Amino acid sequence: xxxxxxxxSLKSWPEDDPELKSVSSLIARIQAQRGHFRDVDESIxxxxxxxxxxxxxxxGDSPVEENEEGARNSAPAAGEELDRVTQLKNAxxxxxxxxxxxxxxxFLGLDYVSLLVSLHSPEAGSLSMSPALKxxxxxxxxxxxxxxxxxxxxxxxxxxxxxHAWKVEGLNSAADTLMGASKKLGDEVEKEARYxxxxxxxxxxxxxxxxxxxxxxxxxxxxxxxxxxxxYKSKGVGALRRGGDGGVVMDDATTTGPHGKAMLxxxxxxxxxxxxxxxxxxxxxxxxxxxxxQRARNxxxxxxxxxxxxxxxxxxxxxxxxxxxxxVTIDLGGGRSIAIDMAPLDDGDVVLDIHNPDSxxxxxxxxxxxxLLSYNHRMSLRKRSKPPPPLTQRKIVSPALRMxxxxxxxxxxxxxxxxxxxxxxxxxxxxKSAGMSAAFVTKxxxxxxxxxxxxxxxxxxxxxxxxESEATVxxxxxxxxEINMKTTLGYPLYGTGYIIGTSHDGVSARLMGENKFTSSQxxxxxxxxxxxxxxxxxxRYTNDKWxxxxxxxxxxxxxxxTRRIRISVDKxxxxxxxxxxxxxxxxxxxxxxxxxxxxxxxxxxxxW
Amino acid sequence: xxxxxxxxxxxxxGRVNNNLxxxxxRFESIVQLASVDGKDRTVTAAEAYQIECHASSxxxxxxxxxxxxxxxxxxxxxxxxxxxxxxxxxxxxxNAREVGEALxxxxxxxxxxLDQ
Numbered sequence: 001x002x003x004x005x006x007x008x009s010l011k012s013w014p015e016d017d018p019e020l021k022s023v024s025s026l027i028a029r030i031q032a033q034r035g036h037f038r039d040v041d042e043s044i045x046x047x048x049x050x051x052x053x054x055x056x057x058x059x060g061d062s063p064v065e066e067n068e069e070g071a072r073n074s075a076p077a078a079g080e081e082l083d084r085v086t087q088l089k090n091a092x093x094x095x096x097x098x099x100x101x102x103x104x105x106x107f108l109g110l111d112y113v114s115l116l117v118s119l120h121s122p123e124a125g126s127l128s129m130s131p132a133l134k135x136x137x138x139x140x141x142x143x144x145x146x147x148x149x150x151x152x153x154x155x156x157x158x159x160x161x162x163x164h165a166w167k168v169e170g171l172n173s174a175a176d177t178l179m180g181a182s183k184k185l186g187d188e189v190e191k192e193a194r195y196x197x198x199x200x201x202x203x204x205x206x207x208x209x210x211x212x213x214x215x216x217x218x219x220x221x222x223x224x225x226x227x228x229x230x231x232y233k234s235k236g237v238g239a240l241r242r243g244g245d246g247g248v249v250m251d252d253a254t255t256t257g258p259h260g261k262a263m264l265x266x267x268x269x270x271x272x273x274x275x276x277x278x279x280x281x282x283x284x285x286x287x288x289x290x291x292x293x294q295r296a297r298n299x300x301x302x303x304x305x306x307x308x309x310x311x312x313x314x315x316x317x318x319x320x321x322x323x324x325x326x327x328v329t330i331d332l333g334g335g336r337s338i339a340i341d342m343a344p345l346d347d348g349d350v351v352l353d354i355h356n357p358d359s360x361x362x363x364x365x366x367x368x369x370x371x372l373l374s375y376n377h378r379m380s381l382r383k384r385s386k387p388p389p390p391l392t393q394r395k396i397v398s399p400a401l402r403m404x405x406x407x408x409x410x411x412x413x414x415x416x417x418x419x420x421x422x423x424x425x426x427x428x429x430x431x432k433s434a435g436m437s438a439a440f441v442t443k444x445x446x447x448x449x450x451x452x453x454x455x456x457x458x459x460x461x462x463x464x465x466x467x468e469s470e471a472t473v474x475x476x477x478x479x480x481x482e483i484n485m486k487t488t489l490g491y492p493l494y495g496t497g498y499i500i501g502t503s504h505d506g507v508s509a510r511l512m513g514e515n516k517f518t519s520s521q522x523x524x525x526x527x528x529x530x531x532x533x534x535x536x537x538x539x540r541y542t543n544d545k546w547x548x549x550x551x552x553x554x555x556x557x558x559x560x561x562t563r564r565i566r567i568s569v570d571k572x573x574x575x576x577x578x579x580x581x582x583x584x585x586x587x588x589x590x591x592x593x594x595x596x597x598x599x600x601x602x603x604x605x606x607x608w
Numbered sequence: 609x610x611x612x613x614x615x616x617x618x619x620x621x622g623r624v625n626n627n628l629x630x631x632x633x634r635f636e637s638i639v640q641l642a643s644v645d646g647k648d649r650t651v652t653a654a655e656a657y658q659i660e661c662h663a664s665s666x667x668x669x670x671x672x673x674x675x676x677x678x679x680x681x682x683x684x685x686x687x688x689x690x691x692x693x694x695x696x697x698x699x700x701x702x703n704a705r706e707v708g709e710a711l712x713x714x715x716x717x718x719x720x721x722l723d724q
Contacts, residue, residue, distance in 0.1 A: 163644045163652040170656030171642060174663035181667040185674060192674070196681055209685060219682075421719055428720075441720045449716055455701035459708030463715070 021093060023100045115142040191246030198248040198289060199240060205290060212239050221250075223297035225304075227377035227384075229398070232304045238296050240289075250292045262299045264306055265343035266365045268358040271335045276358025278366040282345040295345075305373045305403075306342050312400040319489050321404060330408050332415055338365060365407060372403040375460040405489050406464045413467045413487035416496045417444050419520060420485065424473055426592060427531060430573040434590040435598025436476040436538055443470040473527075477537025479504040481530055483523070498523040502530055508537040508548055528569040535567050535574070535599070543603050565603070576602060616683075623676055630669040634662040 019025055034040055111133045118125025118140045126139050202221060203209050212220040213234070224236010243249040263280035282295055313321045313328040320331035327341040353359045389396070424440040431438040447468040453459045466488040473481040482501040486493060498517040506512060517523040532553040539546050539555060546555045546565070557563035562581040567574070573591035576599065588602055641655045641662075 159648050160644065160646075162649045163647060166649070166652045166656045167642065167644055167659075170659040171638070174638060174659045177660070177663050178666060181670065185670055188674060192678065199685075203685070211682075211686070424720070439721065442718050443716065444718065445715045448712055453705050453708040453712070456704040459704040462708060462712060 021097055023097060023104055026097060026101065112142075115139075116144055119143055191242060194246035195242045195248060202240070202248070202289065202293065207293060209240070210237065212237060215239070221293055223293050224300055225377055227380040228300075228304055229308070231307065232300060236300055238293065248289045250289060250296065259342075260344050261342035262295070262302065262345050263343060264302045264309075264366055264369060265341055266362040266369075267339045267341075268362050269329075269337045269339055270358075276353070276356050276360070276362045278359070278362040279350055279352045280343055280346045281350070301370070301373070302342070305369055306340070308373065308376075308401045309340060309369065309404055312402065312404045315400060316404060316408070316489070319405075319408065319494065321408065328404070330404070330411065332411055334415075336415075338362070338411065340365075340369075365411075368407050368410075369403055371460060372406065373401070375456065376401045376403065378457060402464070409465075409467060409487050409489050410463070412489075412496060413445070413469070413485075416485060416487065416520060417442070417469050420469075420471060420483065420523075423524060423527065424471060426573075427527065427569075428473075429592040430569075430590050431476060431531070431535075433592055433594055434535075434574055435600055436535070438473070438475050440471055440473040442472075446470055475531055475534035477504070477508065477534040477539075477541060479530060479534035479537065481527070483527075485523075493518070496520070500526060500530075504534065504537065508540060509533040509551060524571075531569045531574070532567050535569075539567075539599070539603065542600065546603060578602070620676070620680070624673070627669040627673050627676070631666055634666045634669075638662045 030040075031037070107130060110128055111130050114125045114127075114129040115133065115137065116125075118129065119142060122139050126134065129139070199209060199219060208222040210220055210222050212218040219240045220237045221240055222237050224232065228236065238250050240248045240250060263282060264278075265280055266278045267274050268276040282298060309328055310323055313323045317323075320333075322329045322331070327339055330338040330340070332338060352363055421442055424442075428438045428440055445463075445467050447466065448462050451458055451462045453462060466486055468484060468486045471483040471485075473483065475481060480503045482503075484499040484501075485496055486499075487496040489495070495518070498520075499514055500517065500523065501514045502512055504512065515526060517526060536548050536553060536555060540548060545558050547558055548555050549564075553568060554564055554566045556565075560580075562583075564579060564581070566577040568577070569575075573589055575587055575589045577585050577587050579585035588597075590599075638659050641659050644652065647655070
């Protein structure tokens with residue numbers, strides 16, 4: 001049989017008879033040959049090997065075969081290599097067999113010990129018993145007993161003493177750990193009880209207690225607002241951690257923000273000087289959890305409010321609203337402005353100065369902002385309750401809330417309305433001081449009267465959007481002037497507009513009907529003009545010696561056409577310039593103060 | 609059968625029972641092991657160690673019971689608690705109405721009169 005043929009063979013490697021190599025047969029054969037293992041140990045075998053006796057008996061006849069083969073076949077290199085392969089294979093098999101044998105022995109040992117143990121603790125013993133053993137022998141069937149030594153009374157006594165001591169020690173240490181644990185648990189229970197009591201109190205106060213979104217194990221309280229903008233939605237939860245004594249502890253950063261600026265502040269400025277300021281009350285010092293939650297709630301509301309105000313204010317630069325990093329300024333004209341920013345909470349003893357109208361205004365503006373944000377939250381809820389808009393690729397950016405615009409509208413309108421009111425008051429006073437009759441009545445913000453107020457929304461809506469005021473003025477000479485002023489910060493006015501309607505007999509002036517003005521100066525000029533003409537008319541009615549010259553504000557005397565008067569009205573009041581052709585002009589002024597002389601007195605003067 | 613909390617309840621009950629069992633059995637074992645009864649020192653040493661094992665097992669069971677009470681409290685709190693968000697107090701609208709009317713009265717208060 002040549003090696004080439006063997007290498008080319010497609011047959012599988014010839015296998016040894018498994019029976020021949022199996023541990024069980026091996027053990028059986030060894031026992032048959034050498035008797036019980038008890039008598040075999042390393043030294044005996046080694047000495048046998050040294051003596052060369054029975055080598056074949058223990059390990060089969062391989063060395064002999066090898067020798068024989070070597071002798072028979074002083075063959076080529078290939079043959080030797082094959083031998084090496086066989087040798088390795090044999091060695092491997094030998095090792096495997098030995099390992100298997102050892103394993104078997106170990107299992108037998110384990111079975112034996114398990115069986116023994118199962119006598120006293122059946123469940124522990126039976127766990128490690130092999131199924132074969134369990135089948136063949138009942139659990140706990142192997143008994144053992146200690147060989148009764150001739151007990152040394154001294155050692156027995158010692159044993160008992162040691163046993164006692166150990167047991168006592170064991171029991172003591174168990175008792176100690178149990179006591180320690182019980183104390184710890186007791187403390188823990190007490191803390192838990194306190195913690196839960198407070199949590200419950202918080203809940204009964206109406207707060208919503210939830211789990212923290214990113215820490216499932218921690219309880220939190222939801223103080224945010226459901227309809228807040230996305231930026232503020234996730235901020236509205238504060239962790240309620242258990243403090244060292246079991247009390248609820250809240251993070252302070254959530255209650256005042258990182259800079260401690262916790263509340264919206266509105267100040268009324270006049271030429272850069274603070275005239276009035278809102279009050280930032282907020283129970284600053286209290287450390288109770290309820291107050292802290294309240295503070296946190298207030299802070300998040302105010303923070304969102306300011307955020308929305310700046311967002312809207314940036315779009316209103318064309319309307320006199322200026323924004324900087326941390327403040328918004330609304331210009332009211334006349335050097336007055338309103339500054340809005342975030343400020344720290346006041347100390348508890350600061351109260352609003354109710355006698356200062358500017359402080360009242362500031363406080364009112366702050367209040368209005370808060371109401372408007374709440375109103376916007378309601379609107380957002382209403383919007384969410386409706387079917388959503390169709391899906392689009394574009395990201396939908398929510399429009400800025402409308403808070404600064406309505407408030408600015410009101411402030412401007414109020415300002416203009418006050419101006420108008422004082423102007424009219426002044427004119428009436430002037431006219432009266434000149435001995436004529438005049439009156440005016442205003443109906444401020446009359447369009448706010450229309451909507452029926454049913455709930456929060458309608459209550460707020462009544463004051464949003466455009467504002468209109470009306471004033472009716474009765475001037476001398478049967479003139480009646482109706483002023484309608486409107487303020488809106490949108491198209492078409494972007495401010496305040498006036499519509500003035502005049503009704504009169506049309507003798508002293510042709511211009512009648514409605515005139516529109518978009519600035520208060522124009523409106524003022526027009527009112528002056530009206531008053532001039534109405535006085536002309538009044539003179540015409542009451543004094544038949546005077547005649548108007550070509551619908552102007554000048555009149556001449558019918559008796560003597562060189563005698564003339566010119567009636568003019570301006571900011572200071574009514575002035576009558578009297579004179580004759582070629583003579584010196586004389587000026588008489590009624591500025592509202594009582595001069596003791598009326599226009600009629602002047603006209604009826606025989607000479608000047 | 610259709611009660612979905614059935615499983616949860618059974619689970620919780622099982623946990624309580626299991627922990628109670630542990631407490632009782634381990635204590636029983638400690639008592640059993642307490643006697644010296646002529647055992648020699650090796651056995652005693654092993655038994656003393658077992659006593660401590662039982663003790664820590666009892667502590668663990670008690671800890672677990674405490675944890676159970678906490679999760680019960682949480683379950684109770686979150687189970688009962690429907691979301692109270694979005695509930696609008698009726699009184700708010702009533703207040704708004706009154707404040708709105710008052711404000712309107714104040715804001716539209718006229719000045720002057722034509723009969724002067």
